[in-house]
Amino acid sequence: MNLRLHIWRQAGPNDMGMLKTYDIANVSEHMSFLEMLDVLNEGLIAKGEIPVAFDHDCREGICGTCGMVINGRPHGPVARTTACQLHMRTFKDGDEIYIEPWRAKAFPVLRDLVVDRGSFDRIIQKGGYVSVNTGNAQDGNATPISKPDADRAMDAAACIGCGACVAACPNSSAMLFTAAKVGHLASLPQGQAERSSRAMEMVLQMDAEGFGSCTNHYECEAACPKGISAEFIAQMNRDFVTSALGGKA
Amino acid sequence: MKAFGEIWRSNLFQKWLMAITGLLLVLFLLGHLSGNLLVFLGPAHLNEYAHGLRTMGHGAVLWGARLGLLAFFILHVSSAITLSRRNRQARPQKYVKVEARSSTLASRTMLYSGLLLISYVLYHLAHFTWGAVHSQHYAQVSYILPSGEVVPDVYTMVVKSFSEPLIVILYLLSMVMVGLHLNHAISSAFQTMGVTNRRIMPLVRVGGPALSVIIALGFSAVPLAIILGFVKI
Ligand code: HEM
């Protein structure tokens, strides 16, 4: 199929960026979206132009490195799918596709479609540690965890830290990401000791990074490739206020 | 422990303030609505209720409630404006193309429906509380309660006011605004306060908008019934 791409090009963090239009021919419907961009880049390199920079690593939907807003939707039009797992068969011959980087003050553009997600790392760092005894590895099942709790922790732990929730949020809020990380440990016995202080520290770090606040549009939940539920946001809101009032969650 | 000032200024604490004050205002609206519906029981009921409100505890209850409402309103509006401004700053560069999936007209226009509500509240107070607008209908008439007490005739004031099409239209439009604001607000507040979980979330996401429709229709029923002639002097 033949496509017309409008891609955000920006040379560096302090440069002006703009959408540039590229026509690409003979795209196979079996390609992934990133493979389509690889083909585009090979063409650009052959012409002596600078290829489009984009982030990627595993290309199998598990690492959270890839991410771009495709036709107004983070990771593109297919629900619960990362950009690397999006296939060109979802598009049709003659389509125009807009490709933009994640947009948030806390995710500054480094180049083209690549943004700096260091703010996520700093939120994670604020989460600190969990109190566990060091020494020999514990016996398996020494700490019993009920099936519902284990499932809940796994649901939260599915977050790959891609940032699509921030990109989708009209307020560039990082509540879904942070709530998934808070909720993951809050669901497990190991996470209880520092539960309240962790929620407080991570929430305040979101503000310090310049993320917006939640207005409960649930755009994050709809965009999340891992289907993280906004119920974790509700849980974090509870833990936060418990901590604010000096209690233990 | 963090300093309370830092916590107070945080987005999430401001969001909690907005939710709690907003829900208290919703509770007030429900009380106000049940009072208004006394119009349908006739002048004796409405006038006695209005008189009771004014004289309860020699007026202390009324003034306490007024000051409380004013405080909630100010906290609600100030947190709303603070958060809306920060949210705008969080995305300095807009997208060229955005496709919304789950946000609604109501959820995206909360600040505007809220700001319109301020002007409505001022107009409404000027009309029925201060008598500064439409003063030709303001309670000059007196009413004799079954107990023999002579009280202002709120019923006649309301019926005369809502016999004017222009006033009815202004109120109905305002109730559309109330409905729009609450359509998102009620379920949103429950989520903010963390009372939602996987099981009750679907209920809250349906129940909130349903309650907003009930409130907007309930308030609209009074002016509609009067202009259509179902309620007369
Ligand atoms: C009768 C008056 C009002 C009532 C009953 C009311 C009720 C509510 C409630 C319950 C919420 C939900 C809080 C949450 O999302 O956690 C809310 C949100 C909000 N209100 Fe009001 N409100 C009123 C007036 C106003 C006014 C005058 C403004 C003016 C600025 C305003 C602006 C907002 C904004 C910006 C939000 C946030 C929306 C969001 O987070 O999506 N409201 N309101």
Ligand code: SF4
């Ligand atoms: S919550 Fe979902 S969208 Fe947000 S960072 Fe995690 S995986 Fe990505």
Ligand code: FES
């Ligand atoms: S490249 Fe790893 S999730 Fe897309």
